[in-house]
Amino acid sequence: MNAHSSVANETFDCRVAFSEKLIALAEADPRIVAVCNDSVGSSNLNAFRDRFPDRLINVGIAEQNMVGVAAGLANGGFIPFVCAAGPFLSGRATEQVKADVAYSNYGIVLCAMSPGMAYGELGPTHHSIEDISWMRAIDNLDVLVPADPEQTKAAMDWAVASGRPIYMRVGRHKVPSVTPADRDVAFTFGKIDVTGDGNDVALVATGTLVSRALEAADILKAEGISARVLNVSTIKPLDAETILKAARETKGLVVAEEGVLEGGLGAAVATTLAENHPAKARFLGVTGFAPTGSNDFLLEHFGLTAKGIADAARKLVG
């Protein structure tokens, strides 16, 4: 795929790739275990449980306990993949993530299932839109947001190999593949993947917003505006070099994410720009507790669409 082709039609729930990959990793490495909170079904762990009944630790509805148990497992030589709905993993167990995982420097992969507003009409209690800000604030915790199934799997490979404390979103909202066919690996830790070399505007997006940014680039191209798309799948540490290159080579950046603006990707980009190369930028995100509605309805509601991104880009170059 290049910047000027339309985004593929087929879409995927990243949890499917996640669970297949987890089984493959566990086949190869007996240290890998899954820890969850009555979330076997919602984390797509049924097949894992059937294959490795002893290596699935379901603690029940108890997220603080769940993350603490994972730390104990890591202390005992295991590599826990903690699988729970994003809002409860990041919100309920924040202090365990800080003290027991990051501060203690354990190789634990915290897998935030169904992040963003994937739980649409279940409402703000079930939306995981603050997670990136909360997790970014914790030292020694890498924050990953793979944008498609290929990236999800490649990020899991990296997670196991690195032995790092990691928070990773695993998307439920169906997304097309956004990984260009010519890439050797779908995910490189700490590197932004750039599609296109447009120098009017840079569209910086993460997760569900990446395919929408690619569509926005198509819309803009038809109007004679050239865009490049930056897929940020490592939110922390941020690839400042690629951000600054885009800032130098374009008239401005649009940053789009399925999360709050305070402390999210946009805030990370803004800090990098302000300190090194002040540039014009626009920030799109979730601006307030959502009203009732499906994930798609809410993305539309908050302007997190190809059109919303293109509109913001036009204002920058116009």
Place this chain on the structure above:
Amino acid sequence: MTISVWPDNKPLDVAAIRDLPEGERAEQLKLVAKQVRRLVVQMIDIARAGHIGGDLSVTDALVTAAFGVLNISPETADDPGRDRLILSKGHCAAALYSVLALRGFFPVDDLETFMKPLSKLNGHPNRLKVKGVEANTGPLGHGLPIGVGSAIASKLSGKNWQTFVFTGDGELQEGSNWEAAMTAAHRKLDNLVVIVDRNRLQQGARTEETASLDPLADKWASFGWEVAEIDGNDTAALLKAFTQNRNGKPLAVIANTLKGKGVSFIEDRVEWHHKVPSKEQVELALKELA
């Protein structure tokens, strides 16, 4: 599609139930509970989403508290001394909304908007959108601490209202409940009642196959609570428990229920935590609830 209520077209005077003698009250509460179950099935049918199992198991306890015991009405909704009903298992919002609609907090027809774009009837209850909702629940394990605070406020303010908190049983795996349980017993909050919807199922499995809770009554007793263990789908037993002597302690009612109670093919089956019935199954369910 429209919601149908009181199919015989003879609405009950729900406001009067609380003043009936106990036996008669229990009978009328059964009729209301059947209406609530019918509404829940219709709401979930229209929304094509919801948590049918837990809605149907908690219905009798909710109805008995709201219509048979507590001072809860649209007229007193802003009264600082009103009783407080907190649905901690917020995923069962459909049951709560049905109760509030039947009690006159908003038109029954509004139930058709459950989970629709921009509806006030979100998948989990929001006190800022719906009168009668006391707590914005959804994440499990929040209702009891809020209930403890409410019960302390009741005593501090001298207004002496009752606070009833409805929790799931799987929900009790959250440690926050036991922190709150200690505070409540320590402070002798005899104006606080927790109703545990003991349907023995959680989202993905049986509670006893996940993180066992038994012996559950002993747990509450050892935390310093008065305990009543009853048939939680029996309005007479619920009425009795809700009005029993509390011996100066907070009261835990272990309400043994069937998840999916009232619809044979939904009862006691784990897959019906949030499965949505097909059109044919909705017909069947409404027939069973006729």
